[in-house]
Amino acid sequence: MSMPPSNMSPSAEAASSQAGTTRSGLAEAARPPREHYLNAGYGIKSWLLTTDHKRIGILYLLSVTFFFAIGGLYATAIRLELLTPQGDLFQPDTYNRVFTMHGVMMIFFFLIPSIPAVMGNFLLPLMIGAKDVAFPKLNLASWYMYMIGAGFTMWSLMHGGVDTGWTFYTPFSSTYSNTYTTATALGIFINGFSSIFTGVNFIVTIHRMRAPGLTWFRLPLFVWAHYATSLIQVLATPVLAITLVLLFLERAFRIGFFDPAIGGDPVLFQHLFWFYSHPAVYIMILPSLGVISEIIAAFTRKAIFGYKFVAFASIAIAVFGFLVWGHHMFVSGESAYSALVFSVLTMLIAVPSAVKVFNWMATIYRGSIEYSTPMFYALGFMGLFVIGGLTGLMLGTLGIDVHLHDTYFVVAHFHYIMVGGAVMGYMGALHFWWPKITGRLYSGFFSHLSALLVFLGFNLTFFPQFVLGYMGMPRRYHVYPEEFQVLHVLSTAGASILAVGYAIPLFYFLYSLKYGAYAGRNPWGAVGLEWQTTSPPPLHNFHEMPVVDFEAYEYKEAPVAERQPYRVVKYGL
């Protein structure tokens, strides 16, 4: 395996921005490319009818940011209410809608699309040297499905919301709740298609559209993670759709699937629901694991240790993820024998997760570590993911779960995975690829500050909830016994820091769009095809088709600025 000669003559266009490859010394020399996807068309139609994967990524970025903000407002309301043991801000009914809408917005309209639909859409074709995804129109359709689904859910929100919890447990949701369950479920049902479209698109794109020479084991681990994620999206989401249809039929026509009063089985709903929703946790976390691999490689300038193990760990997590749904039901009425089987399978899924963490640590060993915002997010991610994973093991341990099930321990655990893991990964990705997406650099000081506030605020918010949970504080409680108050106050204090941490990037990112320094092609000195094209990339991603004759993360002792790690051939066919 040989590297191409480092002084190969680049094309004239490439030379103009080639200089801007390290931020400190050379950024001032960087100029934006004359033509790129952002100025390839103007006007609202050029966005709403675009089939460019990068623009669709931006559409998703704007939408998920909006729903993250709404979900965050609900979180604020929850934390304010729980400052005191009494219910002094909301009526019980209102509180129940607040935590339900928080869950629905965050999970279905933020976390699930966040990394795949925003970063995956933008980056996947760039990373594999393709012009676009395999089905660009389906890609646009996926965003419209998402928006229509979100529309139904927003409609139900504005008419008073829904109070079933994001889990929609029957028979409460099918028979007893008097809120807009059907509209919300319909929104989630439609939104599911957006997820499936994205998954199908990614699978076909990865199989069929890799650049010449880009073999499976040369793929960035971000691509492997998205491949695993897409498999789950395609295979699991239909089960959620079926479940929601059954729920609708029972609610609307009293056909007994889940309510025992009309011959149904309430635990059946939980089996179906978690058959989707447990793998869905991996839809949220796997892309994040991919992001962390990219960030660590780039900021240690080093190949990921044990590449194949990290790649197959993603696949293993996706496969095992389908076999552990019963661990949500240890005390729900499944048999003790089922519980034993689901517990042992849950333990097994810890192994590939641990393998990833150890491989990242080994990658950092003897690396050349650059202190940068994405790397801080990656570091924070590892700390929080480890705690989230280990507390997940505790919950998977049968004898402990009986006590901890449905308490704040569970709330803390899944926030460590979904916020500490998935959102930290998303923030890391946004900071890592922002210069590529927009062509601009953002404030170093404020982004360091926000990463620090997010990490500290997060821990102060959710660590006390582990203690609350073991104390016995049940989740979804509007009022609570007085002895839990101090821990709740700590949690709310942490949430206010967290909120500031999340708000700051909004300002420096927007500010960078106009005033940020030009990023150049490769501000971090990273390898990977996406860094070889201009920032922002041209409409069709590459002016010349890249041909890959190097391994993933091949960092060589030479200023990366001077290297051109792919051979250039003209699209002369």
Place this chain on the structure above:
Amino acid sequence: MNFDLFDFPIFPEQASTLASSVDALYFFALAISAFFSLLIAVVLFIFFVKYRRQRTGEVGEPIHGSLALEVTWSIIPLIITMVLFGWGAKVFLEIVTPPENAREYFATGKQWMWKIQHPEGNREINELHVPTGVPIKMTLTSEDVIHSFYIPAFRVKRDVLPGRYTTLWFEATKPGTYHLFCAEYCGAEHSQMIGKVVVMEPDDYQTWLAGGKAKSPIAAGEELFAQYACTTCHLEKGSGRGPWLGGIAGETVALVGGGSAVRDDNYLRESIMLPTAKLVAGYDPLMPTFQGQISEEGVMQLIAYIKSLDSEPSAEGSED
């Protein structure tokens, strides 16, 4: 309330025989988690300081992997998780298996209260009085949605389902008053579906029992058995249109259309509510459904009565 910032509980009381088993397991898991979290944090910190970039253009050392390391850090977590699984399974089986000699209590959940009945017949709402030193088995059901019966100080919890019985057991060890929570979200007043568990010395408990007027579940069930005219068909063996019910609890019977069923509490409940669901071979589907006609407490009392009957019908039984 005397509010002191540094004086708040961070650990629940241990008030049952199960609590110490669960806590021991928890501390073991906690110790492992703390050890690995700290180890990873310290190692990462050292790496971050030691291997920070020294000059522009520097790259990391080209180390690509090590099979020996991969195997090591796969096997070690595997062993630890299997220990956790094994110990967890042992404690779990202890939690889900009530002792043979446990006293049977009934609890019904409904939006948003707990109704409890003692074997002596005393009834309570949102309160549960129990003696120390006696294993107690709770049979649980719901009249509407799913609830969950949770006593943190005992480390026990069990979902309470409509249309089905679930069970939970504990043996209280320490007199005092503890929380009873509904742990499964059940609607508007979910957080008000709470109560207290009062653990008393056995003598105090006897005094407390004597204070309430009580009809035992068996006696109440016998009245219901007559009131709902069960006695017209369920006569002594062979002489009625339905089977004699004495001594049937726990036995396995053949069903119409093949198959068999164990006549546990859930079977008995279903046979009252939906008699034709699992019809015993040799009988016609004559019995009407009692779903919606008898309260869940009534069904529990009927079952208690049925289980109290002898397998040989008494002389009194055949007179009707």
